[in-house]
Amino acid sequence: MIESYQRHARSVDLKPYCHHSKEHDYMEVTEWSNGEGFDVNISDNKSISLTYGQWECLQVLVNYKELIP
Numbered sequence: 780m781i782e783s784y785q786r787h788a789r790s791v792d793l794k795p796y797c798h799h800s801k802e803h804d805y806m807e808v809t810e811w812s813n814g815e816g817f818d819v820n821i822s823d824n825k826s827i828s829l830t831y832g833q834w835e836c837l838q839v840l841v842n843y844k845e846l847i848p
Contacts, residue, residue: 793822
C-alpha cells in the first residue's frame with residue numbers, strides 16, 4: 780500500500796547565526812511523518828536525524844554548566 784502524507788519543514792538562511800557560513804548557506808528541519816523526530820540538513824551536505832528524546836538529551840549536554848564549589 781502506498782501512503783501519501785505531508786511533512787512539516789522549516790528553512791532559514793544560516794549567515795545571521797553562524798559567522799563560519801557562506802552566502803546562501805541554509806539550515807532546514809523536517810519533522811518525521813510519524814512525529815517522533817526530525818531531520819536536520821545543512822547546505823554543505825551535513826545531516827542528522829534525531830528523535831525528540833535524543834534532541835532533549837543533546838540540549839541538556841550542550842547547556843550543561845558544571846557548578847564549581
